[in-house]
Amino acid sequence: MSNNKVFTLAEIAQHNKSNDCWLLIRGKVYNVTKFLNDHPGGDDVLLSSTGKDATDDFDDVGHSSSAEAMLEEFYVGDIDTSTISSNVNNNASPNQPHYNQDKTPQFIINLLQFLIPLFILGLAFAVRFYTKSA
Structure with missing residues (x-):
């Protein structure tokens, strides 16, 4: 036993x-x-x-x-x-x-959620600066 x-x-x-x-x-x-x-x-x-x-x-x-x-x-x-x-x-x-198992997609989503609004804000400032100087 x-x-x-x-x-x-x-x-x-x-x-x-x-x-x-x-x-x-x-x-x-x-x-x-x-x-x-x-x-x-x-x-x-x-x-x-x-x-x-x-x-x-x-x-x-x-x-x-x-x-x-x-x-x-x-x-x-x-x-x-x-x-x-x-x-x-x-x-x-x-x-x-x-x-x-694959944490990369969530990381990329989090990164894009931060970077895209930052890019849009930068683009808005660039357009505003360009239109004022033209």
Whole structure:
């Protein structure tokens, strides 16, 4: 008989904050709280994978073998598979923050919202200056 601790999905989903973050990957539960600040993709990537089976999220990135091995130091137990619905991979926890993988478009929008009015103001001054001097 295994001595591994077994958790329900509801128990795992409660660990969804930056000071307490657990992930479910391939049926195993990992407490990655201490790794949040060191994660190359940022802590929001990990936090967005809480409360669900994060296997697809983990595999889609194409982690290295050293990243795979690193998981073992964060292992805390296994999932009670009877608590996982068949569509859990697609359902995020309601408390789970949305992760926007590509922040560039929002940055560009914010930049344009600042620069366009500034450009229009500069254009207005240029037109006014040009019409007064002509």
